[in-house]
Amino acid sequence: MPERLGPALPEPLFDRLTLVGIGLIGSSIARAARQLKLARTLVAVDRDDAVVARVRELDFADEVTTELAAGVSGADLVVLCVPVGACGAVAEAMRPALKPGAIVSDVGSVKGSVVAQVEPHLPDGVHLVPAHPVAGTEQSGPDAGFATLFLNRWCILTPPEGTDSAAVERVRALWEALGSDVEVMSAQHHDLVLAITSHVPHLIAYNIVGTAADMEEVTQSEVIKFSAGGFRDFTRIAASDPTMWRDVFLHNKEAVLEMLGRFNEDLAALQRAIRWSDGEALYSLFARTRAIRRSIISMGQETPEPDFGRRHEPQ
Amino acid sequence: MPERLGPALPEPLFDRLTLVGIGLIGSSIARAARQLKLARTLVAVDRDDAVVARVRELDFADEVTTELAAGVSGADLVVLCVPVGACGAVAEAMRPALKPGAIVSDVGSVKGSVVAQVEPHLPDGVHLVPAHPVAGTEQSGPDAGFATLFLNRWCILTPPEGTDSAAVERVRALWEALGSDVEVMSAQHHDLVLAITSHVPHLIAYNIVGTAADMEEVTQSEVIKFSAGGFRDFTRIAASDPTMWRDVFLHNKEAVLEMLGRFNEDLAALQRAIRWSDGEALYSLFARTRAIRRSIISMGQETPEPDFGRRHEPQ
Numbered sequence: 093m094p095e096r097l098g099p100a101l102p103e104p105l106f107d108r109l110t111l112v113g114i115g116l117i118g119s120s121i122a123r124a125a126r127q128l129k130l131a132r133t134l135v136a137v138d139r140d141d142a143v144v145a146r147v148r149e150l151d152f153a154d155e156v157t158t159e160l161a162a163g164v165s166g167a168d169l170v171v172l173c174v175p176v177g178a179c180g181a182v183a184e185a186m187r188p189a190l191k192p193g194a195i196v197s198d199v200g201s202v203k204g205s206v207v208a209q210v211e212p213h214l215p216d217g218v219h220l221v222p223a224h225p226v227a228g229t230e231q232s233g234p235d236a237g238f239a240t241l242f243l244n245r246w247c248i249l250t251p252p253e254g255t256d257s258a259a260v261e262r263v264r265a266l267w268e269a270l271g272s273d274v275e276v277m278s279a280q281h282h283d284l285v286l287a288i289t290s291h292v293p294h295l296i297a298y299n300i301v302g303t304a305a306d307m308e309e310v311t312q313s314e315v316i317k318f319s320a321g322g323f324r325d326f327t328r329i330a331a332s333d334p335t336m337w338r339d340v341f342l343h344n345k346e347a348v349l350e351m352l353g354r355f356n357e358d359l360a361a362l363q364r365a366i367r368w369s370d371g372e373a374l375y376s377l378f379a380r381t382r383a384i385r386r387s388i389i390s391m392g393q394e395t396p397e398p399d400f401g402r403r404h405e406p407q
Numbered sequence: 408m409p410e411r412l413g414p415a416l417p418e419p420l421f422d423r424l425t426l427v428g429i430g431l432i433g434s435s436i437a438r439a440a441r442q443l444k445l446a447r448t449l450v451a452v453d454r455d456d457a458v459v460a461r462v463r464e465l466d467f468a469d470e471v472t473t474e475l476a477a478g479v480s481g482a483d484l485v486v487l488c489v490p491v492g493a494c495g496a497v498a499e500a501m502r503p504a505l506k507p508g509a510i511v512s513d514v515g516s517v518k519g520s521v522v523a524q525v526e527p528h529l530p531d532g533v534h535l536v537p538a539h540p541v542a543g544t545e546q547s548g549p550d551a552g553f554a555t556l557f558l559n560r561w562c563i564l565t566p567p568e569g570t571d572s573a574a575v576e577r578v579r580a581l582w583e584a585l586g587s588d589v590e591v592m593s594a595q596h597h598d599l600v601l602a603i604t605s606h607v608p609h610l611i612a613y614n615i616v617g618t619a620a621d622m623e624e625v626t627q628s629e630v631i632k633f634s635a636g637g638f639r640d641f642t643r644i645a646a647s648d649p650t651m652w653r654d655v656f657l658h659n660k661e662a663v664l665e666m667l668g669r670f671n672e673d674l675a676a677l678q679r680a681i682r683w684s685d686g687e688a689l690y691s692l693f694a695r696t697r698a699i700r701r702s703i704i705s706m707g708q709e710t711p712e713p714d715f716g717r718r719h720e721p722q
Contacts, residue, residue, distance in 0.1 A: 201636070226636045229713040230700075236713065246632050275632070285625050288618070290636025295677060296611055297637070301696040303603070303666075303673045310600045316702045317561050317590070321516070321541045321605025322612070322644055324709045327700035329637055334693035341681045341689055351618075352678055356671075358618045362610060363667055366656045374656055378649035381616040385545075385642035387631050394639045398544040398551065400715035 097239060097271055100129040105265055110135040110167040112160065112182060114147050115333070116228060117199045118173030119237030122152045124270050127239050137163035138234075146234050161189035169262065171223075172198035172210075177339035180209030187213050195219045195259045201286060201336070203250040203279035205343035211252065219259035224248045224282065225272060226290070230331040243271035244392050250279040287347035291340055292355055295348065297329035298337070412554060412586055415444040420580055425450040425482040427475065427497060429462050430648070431543060432514045433488030434552030437467045439585050442554050452478035453549075461549050476504035484577065486538075487513035487525075492654035495524030502528050510534045510574045516601060516651070518565040518594035520658035526567065534574035539563045539597065540587060541605070545646040558586035559707050565594040602662035606655055607670055610663065612644035613652070 109131035111118045118136070125134055136153035137160055138144050147156045157163050164170045164186045172179050179198055190196070196218060200206045203222050211220055227245035229236065247267040251260050264274045277285075304315045304323060315323065341348055365373040388394045395401050424446035426433045433451070440449050451468035452475055453459050462471045472478050479485045479501045487494055494513055505511070511533060515521045518537050526535055542560035544551065562582040566575050579589045592600075619630045619638060630638065656663055680688040703709045710716050 226633045228636075231713045245635055248633070273632075285629050285633055286636055288622060288625055289630055289633040289638040292618075293615055293637035293641055296615060296674065297640075298693055298696055299674045299677055300608060300611060300670060301699055302692050303670045305695065305699055306669075306673075307603060310603055312699075312702075314600050315604055316699070316706050316708065317588075318541045318563070318600055318604040319703050319708050320560055321543075321601055322608035323604040324700075324703050325612075325640055325644060325715075326608055327696070327703055327709070328715060329640060330693075330696040331700040332693075334690050334697070337693050338686050338689045342684055342686055345681055345684070348681060349678065352674075352681075354621075355615060355618045356674070358621075359611065359614045359667075359671070362614055363664065366660055366663060366667075369657055369660070371653050371657055374653045375649050377617050378613055378645075378647075378652050380620065381613055381642070381645040382649070384616055384620055384627075384631070385639075385646040387627075388634050388639050388642055391631050393631065393634050394642070395717050398546045400640075400643060400717050402710050402715050 097124060097128060097243065098269070100127070101269065104129055104132050105262065105269065106131040106168045108133045108135060108167045110137060110164050110170045111153075112137045112163065112170060112172050112186075113174035113178075114138045114143055114234045115173060116232050116236045117225065117241075118171075119147070119150070119152065119234040120239065120241040121171065121173070121199075121270065123237055124239040124242065126152045128269055130266065130269055135163050135167065143234055150234060160186050165189040166191055167194055169195045169197065169266070172196070172200070175336045175339040176200040176202045176205060176343045179206050180213070183210040183213040187215060190215060190218050192217045193219075195221055195262060197221045197223050197263050199223060199225055201290065201340050202344040203248075203282045207250070207252055207279050219256045220252060221255060221259050221263040222250045222279065223263055223267065224250070224286070225267065225270075226286075227272075228332075230328050232333045240271065242267070245272050247272040247274050248282050249274060249276045250282050251276065252279070283344050283347045284350075287344060287351040291344055291348050292351045294329055294332065294337055295341065295352065296355070297326040300326050301330040412439060412443060412558065413584070415442070416584065419444055419447045420577065420584065421446040421483045423448045423450065423482045425452060425479050425485045426468075427452045427478065427485060427487050427501075428489035429453045429458055429549045430488060431547050431551045432540065432556075433486075434462070434465070434467065434549040435554065435556040436486065436488070436514075436585065438552055439554040439557065441467045443584055445581065445584055450478050450482065458549055465549060475501050480504045481506055482509055484510045484512060484581070487511070487515070490651045490654040491515040491517045491520060491658045494521050495528070498525040498528040502530060505530060505533050507532045508534075510536055510577060512536045512538050512578050514538060514540055516605060516655050517659040518563075518597045522565070522567055522594050534571045535567060536570060536574050536578040537565045537594065538578055538582065539565070539601070540582065540585075541601075542587075543647075545643050547648040555586065557582070560587050562587040562589050563597050564589060564591045565597050566591065567594070598659050598662045599666075602659060602666040606659055606663050607666045609644055609647065609652055610656065610667065611670070612641040615641050616645040
């Protein structure tokens with residue numbers, strides 16, 4: 093499995109690649125694209141003046157602007173790196189500036205809603221190839237990104253039926269250059285899979301952190317001091333970007349509620365096993381969940397080091 | 408904050424220190440005690456022949472035996488490092504061999520039950536000072552331990568009312584030597600605090616991993632591949648020792664069910680917010696949970712590195 097980005101490409105994949113929204117994901121794509129020379133001209137668009145100023149300082153794009161139309165004009169590929177709930181408005185606003193034959197993609201954690209929001213605004217001859225790189229950290233903003241974020245991670249493409257296959261292949265080539273494995277599936281299936289592997293886990297992490305914060309019998313200081321017993325792990329996910337995650341839940345409502353229903357059913361059974369001291373039921377679950385982690389590690393999706401490789405030794 | 412164990416003590420704290428049960432915690436105490444010269448004679452007891460053989464190879468104890476009575480005989484301090492459910496039987500079995508004035512301690516994640524199980528078996532003049540080092544990894548067994556496991560972590564002592572204060576101070580001295588901060592509280596309060604900071608987090612991690620394993624519409628391969636979206640974090644905790652955790656839930660039933668009830672109430676409110684598209688309620692929770700992680704980091708209980716310091720760069 094590769095452990096570093098490849099060498100720069102002999103020929104750029106795109107003449108003009110425009111990233112809209114320069115947070116963790118946008119800035120990570122930009123850094124890698126710059127390093128790998130994926131585009132002759134790399135354009136960074138953000139509506140926030142402070143972000144644009146910071147991106148100029150960090151110097152990982154050829155053009156940096158708050159002007160959406162100017163940024164996307166002439167682009168072969170435009171990648172929306174904004175919260176899922178903003179995709180429709182951005183697509184509408186950039187429509188007049190898109191060049192014929194351009195490809196529009198995104199990085200949103202929900203795909204059905206992105207297709208529904210963006211597709212109606214695209215002119216004929218502009219191709220929509222939605223993408224979701226399953227990668228990230230709990231940090232946000234242009235300083236948080238890094239070029240190897242997508243290395244050995246999966247990127248899911250969900251082109252609507254009938255999408256131009258050459259356009260799909262160009263987006264695949266982008267993600268493969270960034271070091272990802274690419275899988276293609278329907279937006280509907282994506283939203284179901286991610287509900288259980290990402291959205292419900294985030295929801296219950298936010299929830300337990302909220303529950304702990306509202307305790308009366310246990311002080312905040314105690315919650316913090318004794319968090320190494322397990323709670324602190326959940327606070328990482330619960331420190332993720334609030335706007336991004338609000339939008340995920342609002343835009344993948346059906347699948348999240350379905351998966352949450354199953355989680356709740358299973359939790360009720362565990363609760364009952366505890367109440368009735370059914371040690372066998374508890375042991376049986378706790379023993380079989382170990383195997384899944386071993387698979388995740390052997391598939392290269394997790395570090396084999398104990399405790400995520402958190403440093404215990406002198407730093 | 409110290410980043411390494413201190414130098415060896417000028418005088419050992421104990422003439423004879425016996426550890427019963429040489430898993431992750433027992434072997435970590437042994438390694439640190441050996442390095443710091445905390446005892447003139449360090450004794451390791453385990454009922455499992457294979458563990459005893461391995462501990463001899465690893466060579467971190469002066470005496471290694473499967474014989475409980477021989478191991479605890481003459482000890483100033485005996486620390487039970489066995490699953491919570493085994494403490495009563497071990498206490499009963501070792502009773503005749505305990506020397507007058509000995510201190511008995513443990514490392515269990517539940518304290519009320521340990522007191523209830525162990526206290527009736529101790530002869531007069533033997534002191535019970537229960538302890539819970541809030542530290543660990545998802546790994547188990549004598550190979551998994553390391554000397555710095557307790558460094559900068561908290562250790563909670565829950566001596567029953569009227570416990571000899573000199574005995575409490577000797578156990579405090581042990582944990583401070585191991586690099587921990589020590590706090591004293593009632594067993595009842597301990598069990599409530601740990602229910603929310605450790606036991607319920609483990610329960611919901613085991614539960615989500617079980618739910619994901621039972622999916623029909625989503626394949627196991629998909630769960631594994633796309634686990635970097637959040638799910639993989641939960642698999643670490645859900646890979647913890649099944650026997651230890653079965654016992655925790657069976658022996659802290661009341662507090663776990665109470666805290667789980669609150670978790671469920673809060674989750675029902677979140678579920679309703681999603682169903683009714685209440686973006687403000689979602690955003691408001693997601694924004695305030697960030698602050699707790701910042702506090703945990705600034706209190707030295709978590710790494711400030713993104714993604715727990717998981718390696719993204721070339722290894």
